[in-house]
Amino acid sequence: MVGELVKTITSQLKSGLLRARAASKLSEDQFCVLPQVWDLAVRQRLQDLPLPNTYLIAVAEQVTEAVTTWQTTLDAPNSLVLLGTPVDDTGAVLTAALEERAPELTQRWRILRPLDWITRPADPLSIKGQLAKALEQLKESEEDDGEDDLDDLSRRLTVIVLPPLEQCFLRCIGGWQGVEWLRDTVGTQRDYFWLIPCNTWAWAFLNRVCQVEAYLNQIADLPRLDSDSLSDWLTPFAETLTNSPADEDLSTSALGNISWSNLAELSGGSPEVARLLWLRSLRLQETDRPAQPQPLEAGDALPVPLYQVQPSLPSLPDLDALDYYLVHALMLHGITLRSQLALSLGQSESIVHLCGQTLRQSGVLRLSRQGLSIQPIHYPRLTTELDSNNFLTGDDR
Amino acid sequence: MNISLRALPSFLIQTDTLRNTEDAVDNLLRDISLGRLFKAALSVLLAYLLVTAIQSLTNWLSEKVPRQFRLVIKQSIPFLKGLILLGVIAYMVRLFLNVSQQNLLALTGTLAVALGFAFKDYVTSIIAGVVALFEAPYRVGDRVTISDHYGEVVSYGLRGIRLQTFDDDLVTIPHSVTWSDPIVNSNSGRLEAQVVTDVYVDHEADLSAITDILYQAAYSSRFIQLKLPVKVVMRETPWGTHLKLRAYPMDIRDEPAFRTDILRRAKAAMAEQAIVYPRVKPMMGLDD
Numbered sequence: 001m002v003g004e005l006v007k008t009i010t011s012q013l014k015s016g017l018l019r020a021r022a023a024s025k026l027s028e029d030q031f032c033v034l035p036q037v038w039d040l041a042v043r044q045r046l047q048d049l050p051l052p053n054t055y056l057i058a059v060a061e062q063v064t065e066a067v068t069t070w071q072t073t074l075d076a077p078n079s080l081v082l083l084g085t086p087v088d089d090t091g092a093v094l095t096a097a098l099e100e101r102a103p104e105l106t107q108r109w110r111i112l113r114p115l116d117w118i119t120r121p122a123d124p125l126s127i128k129g130q131l132a133k134a135l136e137q138l139k140e141s142e143e144d145d146g147e148d149d150l151d152d153l154s155r156r157l158t159v160i161v162l163p164p165l166e167q168c169f170l171r172c173i174g175g176w177q178g179v180e181w182l183r184d185t186v187g188t189q190r191d192y193f194w195l196i197p198c199n200t201w202a203w204a205f206l207n208r209v210c211q212v213e214a215y216l217n218q219i220a221d222l223p224r225l226d227s228d229s230l231s232d233w234l235t236p237f238a239e240t241l242t243n244s245p246a247d248e249d250l251s252t253s254a255l256g257n258i259s260w261s262n263l264a265e266l267s268g269g270s271p272e273v274a275r276l277l278w279l280r281s282l283r284l285q286e287t288d289r290p291a292q293p294q295p296l297e298a299g300d301a302l303p304v305p306l307y308q309v310q311p312s313l314p315s316l317p318d319l320d321a322l323d324y325y326l327v328h329a330l331m332l333h334g335i336t337l338r339s340q341l342a343l344s345l346g347q348s349e350s351i352v353h354l355c356g357q358t359l360r361q362s363g364v365l366r367l368s369r370q371g372l373s374i375q376p377i378h379y380p381r382l383t384t385e386l387d388s389n390n391f392l393t394g395d396d397r
Numbered sequence: 398m399n400i401s402l403r404a405l406p407s408f409l410i411q412t413d414t415l416r417n418t419e420d421a422v423d424n425l426l427r428d429i430s431l432g433r434l435f436k437a438a439l440s441v442l443l444a445y446l447l448v449t450a451i452q453s454l455t456n457w458l459s460e461k462v463p464r465q466f467r468l469v470i471k472q473s474i475p476f477l478k479g480l481i482l483l484g485v486i487a488y489m490v491r492l493f494l495n496v497s498q499q500n501l502l503a504l505t506g507t508l509a510v511a512l513g514f515a516f517k518d519y520v521t522s523i524i525a526g527v528v529a530l531f532e533a534p535y536r537v538g539d540r541v542t543i544s545d546h547y548g549e550v551v552s553y554g555l556r557g558i559r560l561q562t563f564d565d566d567l568v569t570i571p572h573s574v575t576w577s578d579p580i581v582n583s584n585s586g587r588l589e590a591q592v593v594t595d596v597y598v599d600h601e602a603d604l605s606a607i608t609d610i611l612y613q614a615a616y617s618s619r620f621i622q623l624k625l626p627v628k629v630v631m632r633e634t635p636w637g638t639h640l641k642l643r644a645y646p647m648d649i650r651d652e653p654a655f656r657t658d659i660l661r662r663a664k665a666a667m668a669e670q671a672i673v674y675p676r677v678k679p680m681m682g683l684d685d
Contacts (some may be wrong), residue, residue: 346618
């Protein structure tokens with residue numbers, strides 16, 4: 001406990017020092033944040049920025065190695081769980097990684113996605129039935145080539161990519177039956193290789209409640225972006241944003257002149273957190289700020305020079321007990337509808353709606369058509385906060 | 398003065414003893430001046446303000462920091478208060494008394510006699526409080542049961558502790574109970590403590606299904622500490638089966654809410670499975 005206290009104080013001091021350093025480089029009179037219209041445009045472009053190739057190749061290699069071992073070794077595991085943070089879309093990363101190597105892989109494997117949903121079905125108790133039905137249809141669609149021979153390695157061609165595991169359960173009675181079914185089925189269906197993306201928080205939870213890791217024991221973590229990878233990824237993007245050279249007098253705040261190791265450390269190597277931290281550090285010179293900024297056309301550079309301050313994590317608002325429970329539920333489940341959150345938390349929908357609305361207004365959560373989710377830039381601080389408040393986190397797996 | 402000759406030596410001895418005692422008291426006490434009285438009053442006032450400030454500050458701070466640090470901060474209150482009290486007593490003694498080895502012996506003897514008769518219970522409680530600080534049968538923030546009272550220790554005073562019960566009553570219990578009464582501490586300085594939820598079903602009920610429901614009810618409660626084990630145990634009684642779900646909430650303060658949440662979830666699931674509850678009222682106590 002004392003260790004935790006020291007860790008928290010150290011983290012707070014470090015973060016304070018970083019902010020102080022950032023402030024020392026930034027004179028309030030000289031710089032200002034981007035106008036909202038430009039901020040939105042840059043944010044959109046940044047969201048569309050594909051993940052670094054090296055990152056995707058690293059993931060594809062992990063998958064290739066696991067599948068190849070299964071194809072060549074009789075007793076090798078026939079599943080791979082790919083773990084990422086709740087703010088990194090592990091399912092999308094896996095898809096992108098497989099597409100990166102698509103020409104090579106599709107020649108050797110038959111990649112199937114029996115379930116097309118990426119967010120939880122409206123009735124979470126139906127997930128087990130949907131999984132069973134999908135497997136049944138898959139078997140029916142395959143040509144019957146005689147007797148089942150489990151020792152025949154040449155039959156090992158099919159790779160099944162499942163939806164993210166956090167979207168295959170809800171924390172309520174009967175809510176993880178689908179995962180239990182999957183846990184018991186994967187080992188018996190050795191002619192298929194199962195690729196299962198999941199977030200670390202959901203994995204830690206499922207491990208406690210139904211010991212999934214005892215059955216699905218081949219696990220790989222998403223790679224972490226280090227300072228060089230971040231620099232290689234974001235610097236070319238930054239160059240597309242401005243044509244105007246930065247003022248020489250302000251060269252310490254020139255675009256790209258930030259501590260990439262700080263960015264890597266603050267983001268924990270997560271691309272989604274890094275994107276937003278980098279965006280948050282962009283500045284304009286106060287004198288360059290137009291009174292009426294014009295919307296940017298696609299691909300247009302900003303008409304004024306861009307500057308950058310040291311990245312820093314935003315502060316969290318004061319959170320009360322229900323806020324913590326709601327945030328923890330979203331860490332476990334990823335993007336989730338309010339009705340499902342209410343069922344999981346055992347609270348009325350109106351209370352969850354009110355709490356979600358407050359957190360959304362303070363920027364901790366974001367809302368999309370699929371439901372509420374954690375705003376990635378707050379992920380590092382929320383993790384520390386929940387850990388200090390005795391919650392099970394992704395690091396407890 | 399009419400004193401017989403036989404009684405004279407004894408009278409002289411008594412007079413001598415009295416004179417010696419008066420001398421000893423004169424030696425022991427310093428002159429009481431207005432300045433000293435003012436200093437004493439000021440130090441008492443300062444100590445009172447300091448104790449009040451520490452109590453308020455630590456209570457406020459402990460509710461603001463993350464849960465893991467709440468009890469550490471709360472548990473420091475008695476020590477800090479003790480230190481202040483000790484400092485004030487030492488200062489007052491130095492202010493009014495000449496503390497030499499001989500005087501100290503005389504003072505201790507006098508105090509022992511005075512306190513032994515007049516403030517026996519009070520002193521017993523104070524001494525028990527000091528012992529309890531180190532033995533720690535209870536600390537601020539703990540959930541304890543003492544003499545049929547169950548609640549959270551919210552204050553640790555000189556003479557006793559205060560428990561806040563679930564019904565929001567404040568029960569004051571002297572430290573001296575530690576000498577004689579059993580003290581049941583649920584969490585012993587930890588945030589978590591085991592919470593037992595009782596469920597009663599008929600002999601014919603499907604125990605496997607009920608056990609599964611209870612496990613799932615516990616694991617799906619938002620209050621549960623998932624890092625600690627969950628157990629369901631059962632016992633037969635003449636009127637039905639008594640199941641006990643043993644689980645830990647993340648924060649012992651959530652004990653009633655945790656139990657309520659588990660029961661609400663479990664009963665909703667059991668209603669769907671038409672679980673049979675005991676059909677007759679128990680003829681004996683629940684423990685039979």
